[in-house]
Amino acid sequence: MDLEAVRTFVAVADAGRFQEAAADLSITQQAVSKRIAALEKDLAVRLFTRTARGARLTVDGQAFLPHARDLLRAEERAADSVRPARRALRVDVINRRIAPAALLRGFHGAHPETELDVVTLFDADTAIAAVRAGTIDASFRAVALPPQQLPDDIGTARVLDDPLRLLTGPGHELAGAGAVTLAELAGQRIWMPGNAAGTEWTAYYDRLAAEFGLIIDAVGPNFGSDALLESIAGSPTLATFVGEHDRLVWPAHYDLRRIVVHDPTPVYPHSLVWRRDNPHPALAALRAHLDSTRPDAPDDTLWTPT
Amino acid sequence: MDLEAVRTFVAVADAGRFQEAAADLSITQQAVSKRIAALEKDLAVRLFTRTARGARLTVDGQAFLPHARDLLRAEERAADSVRPARRALRVDVINRRIAPAALLRGFHGAHPETELDVVTLFDADTAIAAVRAGTIDASFRAVALPPQQLPDDIGTARVLDDPLRLLTGPGHELAGAGAVTLAELAGQRIWMPGNAAGTEWTAYYDRLAAEFGLIIDAVGPNFGSDALLESIAGSPTLATFVGEHDRLVWPAHYDLRRIVVHDPTPVYPHSLVWRRDNPHPALAALRAHLDSTRPDAPDDTLWTPT
DNA sequence: CCTAGTTCACAACGCGTGGTTGTGCCCTGC
């Protein structure tokens, strides 16, 4: 289907005459005639009844018209999505299935009129560079740790402290436990594949491991969360951490167990990163929304790196 | 923007490599390269970073991808809307602003997943012919009157009795009346432009006029409801009827008055017309929905032609 | 370190699509 033909169809439907539509589009009447004929041939349907006083929509044409307008609007939105001037708010998340993505969905639900584009960048450094460059408007990252030096033109706000749960298969020794303390996890192997040294994740888990004696196992390539979950499901010794707000899904027959960790509960600190002089109106709306859903003040039963 | 290029873009994004996408599309790798280059030139943005192991999406490419998929889905829906096999339910209404259109909106709200195409045909005869031919799936018409002979293969159901209100401008002698009886309207001029003799509307209003002594004035061309409302607003003698469920809108400064008519209240009987052997599943859903919102049994305070 | 095998891009060529001009038919309205 040719979008120019669709555009021509809408122009004719609006004008009521081929000639007028041709003038609107700055082409000849014959070209309009050809485009419509081609579209009709493509759809194998007659779109207009030609009369001596112009062209009237057939029933098929009437049915097609709103879909044609939809199509042109979709084209417009697609083009806008990469137009630097007025494009949708572009936000980076580490992963579409974890907590920040859920925050974004919440924002979208509260502001359905806001155009939103979600992207995923490689690591925190490239994300912050992209924020500074204006390539993206905001990023959800764990910048609180390690207390790294951020440039002055970058603003950050802690937006969610996500409590971690222990995820095990049905054969794991802790599978039946309703809850465990962090101290009880000393010596357990926690599998976090693909978290190569230097990323923000390892900065967090290294400290957690050091403080409570866990064994964080980051070996092996990351084949994605599906592969990770399958391995966990079949292993009696492997476990992993997932956030309470993560939206991981797995087949029911995996029979995975999500076990509460308490005394203290480790929480993963998600922050929003943005450039202070970014004037995008939706960015202000996003920050306001996240402010309104911000977590309560940290209490003693929660653990984050200091 | 070329839809083939967009389709190619999605194919490359899915495959991760130009070559594989080319195989999927049954073209050469060079053609894929050209299409992507053309799309990137059109959008003035780089969509992929080319590596020796394939192509990875840039940030712009990531932002563009969901919109590209949207665009292709919109194309699919547009094509489906005129494909005889699996097309949306196609329903005819007399006018998009009057009560049957509101019923359709109610149905769409209750069944948002149902694809619906609304069209408008010239008159009841062509609508019924289109229903028989399968060009449309259903039509809202006032077939109850006159008791015309309908073919056996056509089913009908009374779906809404819409109470009529008198619409006047602020200078009309009845403008201040809170309510009037039908008998009090004897001798009043009711303007219904464009309702040429023989249409279903005139069949109704002719009987109403004959029974209560109204003067139905159908002269003059129908310039649309906007023009009608403007004329009514400025006239001290003209009035018209509108249905309670009609969704006419007019500027606030017109100061139009909608006056209840009672003892009895004239109601306009809207029916649904369909072909009995039409197997479209959404047709059954529409009929069930209309059944559930069907008007109560007629009572003595309502008037319809007998 | 060099080679074999990827990857994608560039060049040259040819066909087909889609634009233009010119003309004819048909319907409407005076």
Next chain:
DNA sequence: GCAGGGCACAACCACGCGTTGTGAACTAGG
């Protein structure tokens, strides 16, 4: 019945797009 407006068909031309052929860049493996 004739004039005028509206759309379709025909011929022509050019640009676009797909093809084949080749080259440059990068990766992986010995």
